[in-house]
Amino acid sequence: MTGLTGEMIIFFILALIAITCAVIVINAQKMSHMILSMIFTFLAIAGIYFLLRAEFIGIIQIIVYAGAMAILFVFAIMMTEHKVVSFGTEQHQVHKFVSFVGVSALLGVMLYGISTLQIPAQSPQYVGTTKDIGLELYGTYVIAFEAAGILLLVALVGAIVLARKEAD
Amino acid sequence: MVPLTSYLALAAILFCIGLYGVLTKRSLVIVLVSVELMLNAVNINLVALSSIGPVANITGQVFSLFTITVAAAEAAVGLAILIALYRNRKTIDSRKQDLLRN
Numbered sequence: 581m582t583g584l585t586g587e588m589i590i591f592f593i594l595a596l597i598a599i600t601c602a603v604i605v606i607n608a609q610k611m612s613h614m615i616l617s618m619i620f621t622f623l624a625i626a627g628i629y630f631l632l633r634a635e636f637i638g639i640i641q642i643i644v645y646a647g648a649m650a651i652l653f654v655f656a657i658m659m660t661e662h663k664v665v666s667f668g669t670e671q672h673q674v675h676k677f678v679s680f681v682g683v684s685a686l687l688g689v690m691l692y693g694i695s696t697l698q699i700p701a702q703s704p705q706y707v708g709t710t711k712d713i714g715l716e717l718y719g720t721y722v723i724a725f726e727a728a729g730i731l732l733l734v735a736l737v738g739a740i741v742l743a744r745k746e747a748d
Numbered sequence: 749m750v751p752l753t754s755y756l757a758l759a760a761i762l763f764c765i766g767l768y769g770v771l772t773k774r775s776l777v778i779v780l781v782s783v784e785l786m787l788n789a790v791n792i793n794l795v796a797l798s799s800i801g802p803v804a805n806i807t808g809q810v811f812s813l814f815t816i817t818v819a820a821a822e823a824a825v826g827l828a829i830l831i832a833l834y835r836n837r838k839t840i841d842s843r844k845q846d847l848l849r850n
Contacts, residue, residue: 591750595758602765602785606773618781621762625788628758631750632799637791637809637816644816649784649823656827657777660834679771687764694756699802705749706804716810728817735821742828745835 591631598624611657615650622646636710755796763789776833776840780826787819 597620604617622645629638717725762785769782791812798808834840 585749587750591754595754598758599761599765602762605778605781605785606765606769611777614778614781618784621785622788625762625792628755628792629795632755632795634795634799634809634812637795637812640813640816641791644820645784645788649820652823652827653777653781656830659831660777660840661775676772679768683764683768683771686767687760690760690764691757694753694760697753697756699752705800706798706806708798708806708809712806713809713813716806717813721810721814724814728814731821732817735824739824739828742825743831 587631591628594624594627594631597621598628615653615657618653619646619650622650633705633707636708636713749800752796752800755792755800759789759792759796762786762792774842776830776842777827779842780823780830783826784819784823787815791815 601617601621601624605614605621608614608617622641626638626641626646629635629641766782766785766789769785770779773779773782794808794812794815798804798806798812801808830840833845837845
């Protein structure tokens with residue numbers, strides 16, 4: 581590995597955007613800022629997919645996450661509390677501290693595991709086309725595909741039933 | 749080429765940010781967004797291993813499609829529950845949802 585290639589630079593820019601916007605999601609003071617940085621996180625992750633030559637997944641990521649799910653969250657915020665993010669002063673600072681320490685420990689362990697990972701001979705980049713995905717989806721995983729369709733139908737009906745006004 | 753460990757490290761960092769949000773935030777909308785962040789971290793792992801992993805093949809991308817489907821269904825049902833909760837209890841503060849506590 582000699583110096584920074586263009587791919588490396590793009591990767592670091594995208595990773596920086598994703599991590600920064602994820603931190604903003606956690607710390608934003610206004611709900612609108614939170615949603616906006618969430619969309620930027622998802623777009624940066626879509627860019628990571630393009631970098632990995634998984635174009636179909638990247639496009640699906642943009643459509644489903646940055647498009648549909650962002651609108652879903654905007655509507656949910658509109659119909660619930662949307663003025664402020666915080667609910668007054670926090671009485672449970674200990675809980676926050678313990679969570680931070682625990683998550684940091686988990687991150688440290690994971691990063692240690694990743695850095696000491698023995699990868700057997702980095703293979704050349706595999707480029708899966710949309711045709712490959714379709715063949716696999718309708719061949720090997722056709723039952724899982726149908727199950728996913730049923731799951732989406734059940735989720736659609738369930739969401740309507742749950743969110744509808746009780747007519748009594 | 750970007751090494752595989754960089755992608756895995758990015759996914760681990762995003763996962764931990766999401767986990768911290770789930771554990772500490774009081775607004776249930778932000779908790780759901782954090783869950784989506786964690787699922788996205790898993791997707792990065794799947795796609796990275798499917799593209800430049802030791803045994804790179806298409807299966808990882810197919811599985812990440814399933815993950816995205818389940819995440820979308822989860823978000824829709826979760827937000828519907830959130831709206832029903834807000835209608836009944838007038839708050840989405842997770843600390844105030846303590847009906848089972850006393």
